[in-house]
Every structure is written in structure tokens, then in C-alpha cells.
Amino acid sequence: MTTLDQHLERFLRRAEGLLERLEAVLPPAHPREPDWKRSFAFRWRRKPNGSGSFLQPVLHASGIALGDLHHVEAQKRQIEQNTRQFVLRRPANNVLLTGARGTGKSSLIKACLNAFADQGLRLIEVDKADLADLPDIVDLVAGRPERFVIFCDDLSFEEGEAGYKALKVALDGSIAAQSDNVLIYATSNRRHLMPEKMSDNAGYRHGEDGDLHPGETVEEKISLSERFGLWLSFYPFKQDDYLEITGHWLASFGCTPEQIAAARPEALQWALQRGSRSGRVAWQFAKDYAGRLPDDASNA
The missing domain is CATH 3.40.50.300 (P-loop containing nucleotide triphosphate hydrolases)
Structure with missing residues (x-):
């Protein structure tokens, strides 16, 4: 490679680096329009380089x-x-x-x-x-x-x-x-x-x-x-409400009525450990319980 070629290669590398830095700080000239027909849900996001949202x-x-x-x-x-x-x-x-x-x-x-x-x-x-x-x-x-x-x-x-x-x-x-x-x-x-603070009063x-x-x-x-x-x-759910919600999610994972009934003691213990009888806790327990069932039991 000649000296001229080496100088040209160094120049091109520096130019590419400069362009990359410019692209990182400049907003896009034509932001893409969201596809409102294809997507129903969106998140508003800030670009990591601070050039817009x-x-x-x-x-x-x-x-x-x-x-x-x-x-x-x-x-x-x-x-x-x-x-x-x-x-x-x-x-x-x-x-x-x-x-x-x-x-x-x-x-x-x-x-x-x-x-x-x-x-x-x-x-x-x-x-x-x-x-x-x-x-x-x-x-x-x-x-x-x-x-x-x-x-x-x-x-x-x-x-x-x-x-x-x-x-x-x-x-x-x-x-x-x-x-x-x-x-x-x-x-x-x-x-x-x-x-809300006591001093507000x-x-x-x-x-x-x-x-x-x-x-x-x-x-x-x-x-x-x-x-x-x-x-x-x-408002917080009562115990029977929590168990009913747990049963709904267990059924959605393919559990039988017998399996749902057998899961009740574990569901209550799960809620006690978390200090909450909420729908979220019921969903989390159902995923754990259904996931631990043997294949032959879940397909019974």
C-alpha cells in the first residue's frame, strides 16, 4: 500500500467516525410514522442520546x-x-x-x-x-x-x-x-x-x-x-375471592377441577408468605403450581 493510500484510508476512517458522532446527536430528518393499523399498544420512549422521543x-x-x-x-x-x-x-x-x-x-x-x-x-x-x-x-x-x-x-x-x-x-x-x-x-x-403527612393537618x-x-x-x-x-x-380480596381467582387461572393452564381443589392449601400458604390475597398473587401461584405438575398429571 502506498503512502497516499494509507493517508486516504486514515482520512476515510476519521470521516466515518465523525459521521457516526453527528448521527448520534442529530434527530432524524423524517421520523417514521407509527403503524396505527398493525399495532394497538405503544410506549413513549426517549432516545438514549437525548435527541428526542x-x-x-x-x-x-x-x-x-x-x-x-x-x-x-x-x-x-x-x-x-x-x-x-x-x-x-x-x-x-x-x-x-x-x-x-x-x-x-x-x-x-x-x-x-x-x-x-x-x-x-x-x-x-x-x-x-x-x-x-x-x-x-x-x-x-x-x-x-x-x-x-x-x-x-x-x-x-x-x-x-x-x-x-x-x-x-x-x-x-x-x-x-x-x-x-x-x-x-x-x-x-x-x-x-x-x-399525605401529619403536618398537612x-x-x-x-x-x-x-x-x-x-x-x-x-x-x-x-x-x-x-x-x-x-x-x-x-379493595383487598377476601379469602374465598382469592381462591376463586386462583381456580380461574389454574383452569386457564389446563388444570382439572380435582387439581384445583387439591391446590387450595398451597394457594393459601402462598398468599400468607406474600402478605397479600390479590389477583396478581393468585396469577403467580397458578403459574408456579401448574408449571410443577407432572406432564401426565396435567394432561389427565
């Missing part, structure tokens, strides 16, 4: 159905009706699902997607850290024929977090009207989405007629949850 299709979405959810009939009926109104382009509310962990809050939203996806419902999951991007997400889907649920799972805020204000404005606080093809469904273990005051008025701190914590039009509360 994008919608990532969920390739293997949960297949849970409304019929798989037991002992939450009232909550199921309300969110199903609200979602039906939404896909039919009738007035519908943003929804806040709160209460005991593992009782089906997130599963209910996923089941609604599966029930109404054929009617144009789409779901976009947004992490709490990315809630400041809500205006961009709404602008991205505004005017499309599909109906979009923005899903915020397991929300809780500390005082001063940016996402708290962004969600508050997106719900009902901006000069711009909320797009009529977008709703926000959120789950939380906290009714008011923020921690110091802000309460009594009126002359004895009425109790909350202070500014309490008002601020309540104001976000009040912007959701529909509240659904979830």
Missing part, C-alpha cells in the same frame, strides 16, 4: 380479557362503559384507578384495550418521568381517526416533581382544549397521588359555623385527583 410499538401486548377479571364487577362495568362511550365518540371521562396493589387496576385498562381495539382504540403507555411530554404526544395523535388512551401506571408524586404539574395541566388546566380523541387512564396506590381551619376547611397544602394534593372525572377504588 418516539412511539415504540408493543410487539407482544397482554392478551388479558375482561372476563379474566373477577370480583371487580362494579369497577369493570364503569370503565367498560366509559371506554365504550369514548370509542363511540360520545362524552367520556379521564379515569383514576386507586387502591390495593395487585387487584386488577392495570389489567382492567389492558383488557379494555383488547375489548375495543377493533373499534379503533389505541393505548400509549407513558412513564411518570416522561409526563412533561404529554403536550407533544397529544399533538402527535390529534386529528387521527383512532381513539387514544394515554396510560400512566402506578403514579405517585413527591412535592415539586415536574410530572405532577404536566399531568395537572393536561387533564384540565391549559388554555388549549383537550383533544377529543384522547383520554388519560391512570393507576395509583394513593387516592390523591401524593404522600396543621393547615386546616374552622369556620365560624364549625365547618372544617382544608389548607393550601391539602387543596394542592386533592386538586390533581379531582381533575379525573371517574374514580374507581379497589
